[in-house]
Amino acid sequence: MSADYVLETQNLIKEFKGFTAVDDVSLKIQRGNIHALIGPNGAGKTTVFNLLTKFLTPTSGTILFNGNDITSMQSAAIARKGVVRSFQISAVFPHLSVLENVRVALQRKEGNSFHFWKSDKILNRLNDRAVELLESVGLGDFADAKTVDLSYGRKRALEIATTLALEPELMLLDEPTQGMGHEDVDVVANLIKRVSKDRTILMVEHNLHVVSKLADQITVLQRGAVLTEGNYETVSADPRVQEAYLGVAAEEVQA
Amino acid sequence: MKISKFNIVLLGLALVAPFAFYPVLLMKVLCFALFACAFNLLLGFVGLLSFGHAVFLGTGGYVTGYLMMNTGLTPELGILAGTIASGLLGAVYGKLSVKREGIYFAMVTLALAQLMFFVFLQAPFTGGEDGLQGIPRGHLFGFIDLSDNLNMYYFVLAIFLFGFWLINRTVHSPFGQILKAIRDNEPRATSLGYNVNDYKWAAFVISAALAGLAGSTKTLVFQLASLTDVHWHMSGEVVLMTLLGGMGTIFGPVVGAAVVVGIQNFLSGGELGNYVHIIMGLIFIVCVLAFRSGIVGEIQKIVKRNFG
Numbered sequence: 437m438s439a440d441y442v443l444e445t446q447n448l449i450k451e452f453k454g455f456t457a458v459d460d461v462s463l464k465i466q467r468g469n470i471h472a473l474i475g476p477n478g479a480g481k482t483t484v485f486n487l488l489t490k491f492l493t494p495t496s497g498t499i500l501f502n503g504n505d506i507t508s509m510q511s512a513a514i515a516r517k518g519v520v521r522s523f524q525i526s527a528v529f530p531h532l533s534v535l536e537n538v539r540v541a542l543q544r545k546e547g548n549s550f551h552f553w554k555s556d557k558i559l560n561r562l563n564d565r566a567v568e569l570l571e572s573v574g575l576g577d578f579a580d581a582k583t584v585d586l587s588y589g590r591k592r593a594l595e596i597a598t599t600l601a602l603e604p605e606l607m608l609l610d611e612p613t614q615g616m617g618h619e620d621v622d623v624v625a626n627l628i629k630r631v632s633k634d635r636t637i638l639m640v641e642h643n644l645h646v647v648s649k650l651a652d653q654i655t656v657l658q659r660g661a662v663l664t665e666g667n668y669e670t671v672s673a674d675p676r677v678q679e680a681y682l683g684v685a686a687e688e689v690q691a
Numbered sequence: 692m693k694i695s696k697f698n699i700v701l702l703g704l705a706l707v708a709p710f711a712f713y714p715v716l717l718m719k720v721l722c723f724a725l726f727a728c729a730f731n732l733l734l735g736f737v738g739l740l741s742f743g744h745a746v747f748l749g750t751g752g753y754v755t756g757y758l759m760m761n762t763g764l765t766p767e768l769g770i771l772a773g774t775i776a777s778g779l780l781g782a783v784y785g786k787l788s789v790k791r792e793g794i795y796f797a798m799v800t801l802a803l804a805q806l807m808f809f810v811f812l813q814a815p816f817t818g819g820e821d822g823l824q825g826i827p828r829g830h831l832f833g834f835i836d837l838s839d840n841l842n843m844y845y846f847v848l849a850i851f852l853f854g855f856w857l858i859n860r861t862v863h864s865p866f867g868q869i870l871k872a873i874r875d876n877e878p879r880a881t882s883l884g885y886n887v888n889d890y891k892w893a894a895f896v897i898s899a900a901l902a903g904l905a906g907s908t909k910t911l912v913f914q915l916a917s918l919t920d921v922h923w924h925m926s927g928e929v930v931l932m933t934l935l936g937g938m939g940t941i942f943g944p945v946v947g948a949a950v951v952v953g954i955q956n957f958l959s960g961g962e963l964g965n966y967v968h969i970i971m972g973l974i975f976i977v978c979v980l981a982f983r984s985g986i987v988g989e990i991q992k993i994v995k996r997n998f999g
Contacts, residue, residue, distance in 0.1 A: 556865055
């Protein structure tokens with residue numbers, strides 16, 4: 437039954453000139469879960485993200501969203517359906533204010549985004565909702581700041597607020613804690629936990645501490661293919677996973 | 692747009708300027724200022740460097756010129772027709788070019804512009820190398836004689852102000868907000884559900900139409916439509932004006948156009964006339980090396996540093 441699954445991929449394959457980056461990946465993302473995609477560098481995690489959001493076109497395979505085939509849809513259309521992604525590097529609009537960043541997302545549903553003859557003051561009616569969203573990620577005091585001046589952790593929080601503005605059914609987070617210090621990692625992990633209520637999240641994450649804390653379900657990729665799936669206990673006990681990915685960490689613990 | 696004291700002073704100056712300067716020179720500045728502002732809408736606010744914008748200036752000019760000479764159209768309708776023609780050409784060229792980025796976008800626009808250059812060179816109704824000469828200015832709305840330079844000046848000023856206002860409004864509109872977002876981070880704009888190419892295309896059409904408006908007006912001022920206006924030199928000149936004045940600023944292109952036209956006018960009369968291109972080239976180099984944000988951009992920085 438596909439009804440329990442927000443997103444499904446069937447035999448997804450992506451080949452770059454003689455190199456198979458994603459090899460026959462079939463994922464099932466259960467509604468309401470935080471689903472983590474892990475694997476060593478070059479395992480094809482980000483490529484899977486790019487395929488799901490059509491930033492890359494799959495060589496073959498099918499992508500189903502709520503049971504509907506979205507394989508041939510364009511990026512922007514998929515986003516409008518409710519699948520919204522973040523990026524590995526923080527995806528903000530640096531020269532807009534923090535408030536404007538969120539407003540750009542809220543603006544889409546207003547249907548006035550081609551109205552070049554109107555004053556942008558009509559967007560001010562979105563400000564209350566934008567501030568609300570900023571407060572929900574702890575950025576309430578930074579609404580008027582220029583985004584480029586924010587710290588890295590705050591930029592990621594802003595990115596999440598902007599994504600939330602679209603009220604996505606499925607959020608795809610690409611390494612949300614990458615490049616962060618310990619404190620920021622915890623802040624963002626808590627934030628993800630909080631916003632995961634009522635929605636489904638698929639995340640690529642390197643930080644196993646974060647994965648163990650957040651993920652309901654984990655898929656391990658290796659060389660483009662699914663190695664194993666399950667919850668943290670199952671996956672981390674799998675000797676193949678330990679060899680491919682956790683092996684390094686295990687050795688470190690022993691050393 | 693805010694009506695500040697600064698803007699009122701500028702408007703006052705523009706109104707009395709023809710009594711201090713030669714009106715035709717001022718009209719030339721206004722036409723090029725509008726052209727540069729239209730170009731800046733793309734470069735400064737969408738991040739698209741078109742290297743063929745002269746084609747829209749020239750197309751507007753030829754269409755208006757041809758209609759003024761061969762039909763009894765009043766000047767305002769002639770200009771409107773030229774503007775629409777450039778807008779339509781922009782719609783086609785924009786569709787073909789906005790999918791490309793960076794240098795490829797510049798090359799595609801250049802190639803498409805050269806295509807039209809040869810059309811204007813060969814087509815039977817454009818006068819070939821000679822262009823269209825002796826185009827009548829006509830009577831505005833049928834009764835205001837535009838052969839009077841002062842009347843013509845205020846007409847041109849009104850057109851410029853309309854174009855300038857429209858560009859400002861576009862920049863500060865819900866649409867402009869999305870343009871700025873695309874300029875800042877295109878993949879993110881896509882991931883928020885915006886078809887970025889549609890927005891770029893719309894900006895391209897607006898920019899092309901306003902460049903056409905500038906060209907149509909210029910044709911009436913000089914009563915001439917010639918290949919100079921569609922030549923790629925002209926596409927380069929508008930880049931220079933915009934960078935010199937300050938790209939991405941509202942007043943930058945206006946200042947840049949005034950400086951470039953002023954220098955050309957000053958040099959063409961004297962012994963240095965043969966060196967115009969060399970001198971303009973040197974200015975361009977100095978601008979790129981020493982003050983990249985242009986005259987207005989640098990002034991804004993100084994003001995911000997000292998008073999901000």
